[in-house]
Amino acid sequence: MIPRYSRDAMVRIWTPETRFRIWFEIEAHAATAMAEIGIIPQDAAETIWRMGEKAVFDVERIDAIERETKHDVIAFLTHLSEIVGPEARFVHQGMTSSDVLDTCLNVQLTRAADLLIADVDLLLAALERRAFEHKLTPTIGRSHGIHAEPVTFGLKLALAHAEFARARRRLEAARAEVATCAISGAVGTFANIDPRVEEYVAAKMGLAPEPVSTQVIPRDRHAMFFATLAVVASSVERLATEVRHLQRTEVLEAEEYFSPGQKGSSAMPHKRNPVLSENLTGLARMVRAYAAPAMENVALWHERDISHSSVERMIGPDATVTLDFALIRLAGVIDKLLVYPARMQANLDRLGGLVHSQRVLLALTQKGVSREDAYRLVQRNAMPVWERGGDFLENLSADADVTASLSRAELAELFDLGYHFKHVDTIFGRVFGRS
Numbered sequence: 001m002i003p004r005y006s007r008d009a010m011v012r013i014w015t016p017e018t019r020f021r022i023w024f025e026i027e028a029h030a031a032t033a034m035a036e037i038g039i040i041p042q043d044a045a046e047t048i049w050r051m052g053e054k055a056v057f058d059v060e061r062i063d064a065i066e067r068e069t070k071h072d073v074i075a076f077l078t079h080l081s082e083i084v085g086p087e088a089r090f091v092h093q094g095m096t097s098s099d100v101l102d103t104c105l106n107v108q109l110t111r112a113a114d115l116l117i118a119d120v121d122l123l124l125a126a127l128e129r130r131a132f133e134h135k136l137t138p139t140i141g142r143s144h145g146i147h148a149e150p151v152t153f154g155l156k157l158a159l160a161h162a163e164f165a166r167a168r169r170r171l172e173a174a175r176a177e178v179a180t181c182a183i184s185g186a187v188g189t190f191a192n193i194d195p196r197v198e199e200y201v202a203a204k205m206g207l208a209p210e211p212v213s214t215q216v217i218p219r220d221r222h223a224m225f226f227a228t229l230a231v232v233a234s235s236v237e238r239l240a241t242e243v244r245h246l247q248r249t250e251v252l253e254a255e256e257y258f259s260p261g262q263k264g265s266s267a268m269p270h271k272r273n274p275v276l277s278e279n280l281t282g283l284a285r286m287v288r289a290y291a292a293p294a295m296e297n298v299a300l301w302h303e304r305d306i307s308h309s310s311v312e313r314m315i316g317p318d319a320t321v322t323l324d325f326a327l328i329r330l331a332g333v334i335d336k337l338l339v340y341p342a343r344m345q346a347n348l349d350r351l352g353g354l355v356h357s358q359r360v361l362l363a364l365t366q367k368g369v370s371r372e373d374a375y376r377l378v379q380r381n382a383m384p385v386w387e388r389g390g391d392f393l394e395n396l397s398a399d400a401d402v403t404a405s406l407s408r409a410e411l412a413e414l415f416d417l418g419y420h421f422k423h424v425d426t427i428f429g430r431v432f433g434r435s
Helices: 008-013 016-036 042-053 059-069 072-084 086-090 097-133 153-178 195-204 220-247 275-289 291-296 307-336 341-349 354-366 371-388 392-397 408-413 417-421 424-432
Strands: 138-143 146-152
Touching: 008 097, 008 307, 016 042, 016 059, 016 072, 016 097, 016 195, 042 072, 042 086, 059 072, 072 086, 072 097, 097 153, 097 220, 097 307, 097 424, 138 153, 138 341, 146 153, 146 354, 146 417, 153 220, 153 424, 220 275, 220 291, 220 307, 275 291, 275 307, 291 307, 354 371, 354 392, 371 392, 392 408
Parallel strands: none
Antiparallel strands: 138 146
8 A cells, every 4th residue: 555545544444453353353253153052151252352342452462473473363362362361262263264364354345345435426426516517518529539520528427427337336246245254164164163153243244154165255256356446447547538638738628627836847837737637547557457366366276275365465455545546536536627618619610510521421311312422422522621621511512412412501500519419318317317
């Protein structure tokens, strides 16, 4: 985790203090369940809870024990026994380290998912507000980076809203996928622990019992989780890239907010650069990079190995912290985005009306001209405007082969910008449930 790209709420999920607190809760809930079914004394379970619940786990002490034992869970249990006293002998009865580690990781991932879903909600709110603000703001649609036909800036933002609504649903599915608990003991057979303990701990930790585990929870669940984060990051990059293109000097239809006192370049005082969007592009690359090792973690040896452990210690915090930061940054970019409708209109007019070529083509075919001939007629009047400038409508109106089928008045009607926006309400209704 890099502090520059971290937010406190997400970072706290991954601190040693939080991890040890979750470990304690898993162990204490397991003790309670064992007491209820008569495996350990009731007063022992109560003592474990009473002593541990008010304890502040000493991270330095646990680290010191681990340097000797070379085992993190044993180090924690040793420290817990120092806190609880003799009743600590009933802690971890029939359990294995992975029961604690895997269940804890899944608690952390579900908490992280909750924050990410809340982040997406903030972004969706910003996109919806700005989409309705610019619902009918005309701008040019581009294909291959080249002027195509008119759209509205609101439609661009509605597209992003629909994409992040899908991202939200994917995050919810990823959360559900990883929200499982395993308290099944060595190699997952429940030989030394009752399955009812797992069910109890799962319910208390907000998880579902893993239907069948080995000594670890199957890592296809985690692969799906991190793959989902990667897809969401790709959506972040797509929208950030759109902002970057729109801010180019030659386009300048929108740009990131430039705050008082902000400086764009150490050398050129005039610069206003899309630094936030560029940063988001880089952060998205990092989140995607974490998906591959998560998928490689699926293929573990037999009932357990720990080749996945070092990977997850890195990608768990890094992927969630980075995406959390990126989503909030993107929400801020959209919320404060400077939009320039006049520049959008100027760019729309830049090609002298060529953006209406398809309407002319279709109108000619409706008049009985073959599509091949109609295309040839429209193109021969369009190319001079493309190459040397001019007015497309004037060229068409001066072409006798065109006016033989379409009057000058009919041609002029084909250049109505509003024609392209007649279904904007329909699209907004599909995206937002209102228009």
